[in-house]
Amino acid sequence: MAQPLSSDLEKQIIEVEEQLRLAMLTSDVATLDQLIADDLVFTNHLGQIMSKQDDLAFHQAGLCQFQTIEYSERRIQPIGEQMVVSVEVQWAGLYSEISFQDNLQFTRLWQRSPQGLWQVIVGHSSVIQSNIH
Helix, strand or coil: CCCCCCHHHHHHHHHHHHHHHHHHHHCCHHHHHHHEEEEEEEECCCCCEECHHHHHHHHHHCCEEEEEEEEEEEEEEEECCEEEEEEEEEEEEEECCEEEEEEEEEEEEEEECCCCCEEEEEEEEEECCCCCC
16 A cells, blocks of 8 residues: 655655756756765666766766756655655757757656665656657
C-alpha cells in the first residue's frame, strides 16, 4: 500500500525539483553538486549510464546551452524514506551550436544525504514518442 504524501514533504520535493531545473537551465555546477548524490546512477535518453562526475563535467564543458526546461505532469510517490518523482520535461537549446527540442519523461529517486539535504541518487530519462499508436 502506498504511503500518503504529506504536504510538507511534497513542498520540499517540489522545491528541490525546481532548484534542479534552474541549475540545469543555467549549468549551475555548484547547485548541481549539492543536489546530486556522490554515487548517482543516471541512465539518459540515449541509454548511457552517467555518474555525478559525468553530469557535472557535461555542464562544466559548456557544450549544451538550455534555452527552456519546462516541467509538467509531475507525480511524487514516497517509498520509505525516499521519494520517487516522475515528470514530463520539454526542453530546448543548443548542443555544439545545433538546436534541439525534446519531450522527455524523467524518473528520479531522491533521498536525504547524511547532512539532511535531498539529493538525486538514481535517475532515468526516456524520449516521449508523439506518434505511438
